[in-house]
Each structure stands twice: as structure tokens, then as C-alpha cells.
Amino acid sequence: MALNYTKKTLKHFLKPKNIGEIKNADAYAEIGNMVCGDQLNFSIKVEKGKIKDVKFLSFGCASNIATASIMTEKVKGMSLEKAKDYDWNKIVSDLGGLPQQKVHCSIMAVQGLKKVIENYEDKELSSKDAKKLKNIKTKKIAKKSTKKIAK
Amino acid sequence: MEVYLDNAATTKMDKGVAAIMQNYFLNKFANASSIHHQGEEVYNDLEKSKETVAKILNTKPQNLIFTGSASEANNFIIKGVALANKDKGKHIIVSSIEHPCVLGPAKDLVNEGFKVSYAPVDSKGRVKIAELKKMISKDTVLVSIMTANNEIGTIQDIKKIARLVKRNGAYFHTDAVQAVPYLKIDIKDLGVDFLTLSAHKFHGPKGVGMAYIDRNIKIKALISGGEQNDGLRAGTINVAGIIGFSKALELAYKNRDKKIEKIKKLREYFLKEINKNIKDVYLNGHETFRLDNNLNLRFNGVEGEAILMDLSNQGICVSTGSACSAKNLKTSYVLQALGINSNYLNSNVRFSLSKNTTKAELDYTVKKLSEAVKRLRSFSPIK
Numbered sequence: 001m002a003l004n005y006t007k008k009t010l011k012h013f014l015k016p017k018n019i020g021e022i023k024n025a026d027a028y029a030e031i032g033n034m035v036c037g038d039q040l041n042f043s044i045k046v047e048k049g050k051i052k053d054v055k056f057l058s059f060g061c062a063s064n065i066a067t068a069s070i071m072t073e074k075v076k077g078m079s080l081e082k083a084k085d086y087d088w089n090k091i092v093s094d095l096g097g098l099p100q101q102k103v104h105c106s107i108m109a110v111q112g113l114k115k116v117i118e119n120y121e122d123k124e125l126s127s128k129d130a131k132k133l134k135n136i137k138t139k140k141i142a143k144k145s146t147k148k149i150a151k
Numbered sequence: 152m153e154v155y156l157d158n159a160a161t162t163k164m165d166k167g168v169a170a171i172m173q174n175y176f177l178n179k180f181a182n183a184s185s186i187h188h189q190g191e192e193v194y195n196d197l198e199k200s201k202e203t204v205a206k207i208l209n210t211k212p213q214n215l216i217f218t219g220s221a222s223e224a225n226n227f228i229i230k231g232v233a234l235a236n237k238d239k240g241k242h243i244i245v246s247s248i249e250h251p252c253v254l255g256p257a258k259d260l261v262n263e264g265f266k267v268s269y270a271p272v273d274s275k276g277r278v279k280i281a282e283l284k285k286m287i288s289k290d291t292v293l294v295s296i297m298t299a300n301n302e303i304g305t306i307q308d309i310k311k312i313a314r315l316v317k318r319n320g321a322y323f324h325t326d327a328v329q330a331v332p333y334l335k336i337d338i339k340d341l342g343v344d345f346l347t348l349s350a351h352k353f354h355g356p357k358g359v360g361m362a363y364i365d366r367n368i369k370i371k372a373l374i375s376g377g378e379q380n381d382g383l384r385a386g387t388i389n390v391a392g393i394i395g396f397s398k399a400l401e402l403a404y405k406n407r408d409k410k411i412e413k414i415k416k417l418r419e420y421f422l423k424e425i426n427k428n429i430k431d432v433y434l435n436g437h438e439t440f441r442l443d444n445n446l447n448l449r450f451n452g453v454e455g456e457a458i459l460m461d462l463s464n465q466g467i468c469v470s471t472g473s474a475c476s477a478k479n480l481k482t483s484y485v486l487q488a489l490g491i492n493s494n495y496l497n498s499n500v501r502f503s504l505s506k507n508t509t510k511a512e513l514d515y516t517v518k519k520l521s522e523a524v525k526r527l528r529s530f531s532p533i534k
Contacts, residue, residue: 005460013457014464019530034533037454037482037497041532057532059497061456 005062006096012066017073020055027120031112038064038108042116050079056112063102067091067109075113084117086110154467154512158352158444159301159329159503165354168398172356175391183388184379197390200397207400208346208363210338216362216380217393221328221349222252224362225295227373227384228324228345229256232293233265235369236322240290244321246270246278246307247488248300253326257295270296274489275437276305284315291321298327298334302472302485302501303436304445306334313342322368328352332403333411333442344368348400350392354505355399359392410506415443418504421513422446428521435486435499444504447472449491452534453527455499461523467516470501 005013021028025043032039038060045053054076056068071091075083091106092098098106155163175196181189183197201212208215218224233243245257247269257267270283278296287294294316299306309325316323324345327336331353338346346363350356364370370383377385425432425448435447450458455471462469472483482496502516 003460010460010464013460016530030532034494034497035482037456039532057530059452059454059531059533061454062460064454065457 003099003102009063009066009095009098012069012095013062016065016069018055018069019057021057022053022055027116027123029112029116029119031115032108034059038105040064040068040108040112042112044116044120046080046120050077051075051083060105063098063105064108066095067106070094071109071113080117084114086113152466152512152515154516156502156504156508156516157468157470158505159501160470161351161357162354162505163507164356165399165402167402168355168395171398172391172395175394183390193390197388197393200394203397204400207404208336208338209340210363214363214366216364216384217389217396218360218362218384219358221326221347221360223373224347224360225252225326226256227362228347228364229253229293229295230260231370231373232322232345232368233260234263235371236292240292242266242268242288242290243292244268244270244283244286244294246272246296248272248276248485249295249297250301250326250328253295253297272488276300276303276489277437277440278307278312280312280315283312287316287319287321289320293322293324295324295326298325299329299442300485301329302483303447304442305437306440306442309343310341317342329442331400332407333444338363350396350399353399353403356392356395359389359396361396411443414504414506414508417508417510417513418443418446420510421502421517424513424517425520428517429524435489446502447499449495449499450524451495451498452531453524454497457527458500458520458523461527462519465519467519472499472501
């Protein structure tokens, strides 16, 4: 069946934005797989609670590539909270529409984005915990050593 | 540059065919079933063109039933033979890589109490004959195995299979839609009971299929309500279409050896150039038992549909067996039947040439294809 991709979709497919993988990214995520025919890998760099940079890799069809391209373009600079709830309908309307059978591509893109942000938050949380733990340990050691010296 | 490499889907009609057909739209438009002089004239032209077809296929004109498509012809044969011969048994066998228009009616018959078995194929798409033999029982009415596959172009040994099936007491049908003109179709020599063709696959008109039937075997009509074709297929005779079918078949087999030699050489050149310019390309199907115009390739790490869309944007028309869609992530059941690793089912593209294909078109395609694959691989997560 004819897909009748919009000019904008084709543009984002043929010249996608933000492709690649960020070196030393703050978080990574992978969604989908080769078996079902669509896979997206995201990497992000975060600064002050905002997406400083986002890049993607794709094993997928034209709309898989185009949806990830336009979404990454739109969420750059956005707060993590806002980006986490990015509406897939927005991707569809930004592209000027997607054929019905390809709408799932936009859903996969936002799911991938959410996953990479959550991976970042999990990492942050555990590193904060680790820091706390480290602080406690250092204090204890410090106390012990002072005692030693006192003796 | 416009390049059409999707000739397994359909072909461009020959000018000579279009010219002949036009006469039957504009001038000789009478109903072939009418007994007035105009109808009679059309009827006689029709009979002549049927004789031409029969002669090429080495059979008799009365054994040929023209339909609205190959899908209709396959439905007519599969359902018609099974339902008319219920007393013989209620089991049919089809290969696992048949076209959907064979698999569909076979599946429909399950609701009529039939059992359907699927004959397996090897990793290159050849039917495992020993396993097929084991599947045939006293209850088997009909076996249907395609002459050549539409996706991967693998050719079956139809003569051998037909002999085996008939020796074991079942009827045999082959869907030969992709075979013209790459294989000679001599119905008597092949020994088949039923055979299907389609005009638009060999530069004829769309909307004309053909069922060869053995008149000694019972068959039930799919479309009833008229006496055309001895009541086996009702509906006003598609005179222009059948005359177009006949002319296209005649032209297809004219200088056949020279024509297919040229196509085969071009395809081999095309594959050589692709391998020279692109890494990690794999051939699906058989190296030798293969239609001369078919090339089905796997490009690791990229999606077939993305390649298709990129090429399409450059004017090149190709096809992919798989398509991703929301409800139904369809990977090719043909490639699945070959046992290809599920990671590779979405990276395949079919190129199908015709007598109209030129070297310049293939050179352009190789250039654009290697650019597309390189580009898509540059941001693929699969290394």
C-alpha cells in the first residue's frame, strides 16, 4: 500500500538530524530489536536538569529514522521532566502526518526517549546514594583515625 | 533517472499488446457470446488466440479457463478441485513458500473440514521431496507446488514432483506465474493436472489470469451464473484481455533464448558490481535453480524498507519481502521458511529485471544502492 510520506518525513529520513552516539554520554538506552524490524539506540548528555545533547542510532524503516530525527531536534534543551512525557502525537503533527501503519514508530521514539531519561535518573540516584555512602564511610574512618592518634 | 526493477510484481505492457487490445475496446467490442455477426467475429478471434496459447503450452484450448487474475485462477483450482472431489479425501498439501493466493484458499478449506499440510523447503527454497512424499496419504486430493517463487526466484523440479504426486494418487497443481519466459512451459511434458499463469507478469495486461485444467478431473466453479466456459467461470468474456494475454505470451517466447541470456548476464553483472561496492551482502535463494531475472539480497545491519525508500527517492523501484507496520510486523514467511536467522529477516531487498532492463540502469542502481547502504549503516546500532 502506498505510504505517501510527507516531504518533511522524507527530509528527516534522507538527512536525519542528531545521528550517532555521544561519547561519554550521561545515559544510554536501547528500544526495540532487529527481529521486529525496528531498533533505536539513544544517548544523552544532561546539564542542570536539561537535555544538553541527544543522539540516536537506528535500525529501522524510513519513518523510524524520521520520527527519531524530528523528536531529538525538538527535545534538545528541554527539561528532563517535560521530555519524559513528550507526546508522540506531536511527532506525527510535526512531520505533517504519518501513514496509519507507521504511527507506532513515533510511539517507539518517545518510549526510547523516556527510557534513556529514566536510565539517567536511575544512575544519578544510585551515584547520589553512593556519594552519601562514601561520605558516611569517610567520616567513620576519620573518627577511627583520630581515636588512634589520641591513643 | 527512472529505473524499474520490480518486474516480479508486474511488468510494463508491450506496445504491440496494447495496440492489438485497443481494437477490441474501440472496434470489435461485441460480446463473444452473442450469435450475431459481430459477436461471431469476436468469438472467432478469441478462439484463434486461445489456440495460440494452447499451442505454446502444448495443450488443447478447451483446457484453458481465463480468469480475472492469477489469484482467481489459483482459488478456482484449489477450492474447485478440493470441493468437487471430497469423496476422494479431505487432505491437501501446499509448499510452505506458496504465494498468498494459494495459501489463502488452502486455509479457507480448513473451514470445509479439510486438513492442510505444508511441505517444507531447504535453506535455498527447494521443496524437500522425500518429506513431501511422506506427507501424501490415501486422503490427499490435491498437491500444489509453485514452479518458481516470487520472492527468491527458486525453481522447483515440477516434472519430478508431478510424477511423484500422481503416482501416489493425488492431483497436482503448479502456480507458474513467475516462470514466463524464463522456463518453457510444456504442460504434457511437465505432467501437471493444473497450472496457473498471469498475463501482467510477462508484459501483458493486468486483470487476466489463466487456469489450465484437466477436463477429466472434477472441478467446481468459483463464479456461477452464466454458461461461459461451459459453466466453469461465469462472466462476460474479457476478449481484449485474453487476446492481450495470447499476444504477450507469443512475444514472450519469441527469441526467448537470446532474451533470457541477456537478462541473466545483466543480473550476474549487477550482482558482481554490488559485491564489488558493498560489504556484507548475502544472496537469498538458490544460486543455479533460480529465475534469471531475480536477485534477492540481504544487506546486514540495515532495514530493507529503508533501502527501498532511499532508492525510491532516487527514482529506483525495488521490493522488500518484509514491511513493518503497527498491527502486523510482517517479516517474509518465505525467508522464514528457509530457516534464516530472525535477526536477518528485515534486511532484504528483491531486484527483478526484465527484457527492458539496461546496463546503464543497473550501473546507476549500484551507485545509488551503495550510497544508501553506506549512509544507513553509518548510523545503524548493528555493527
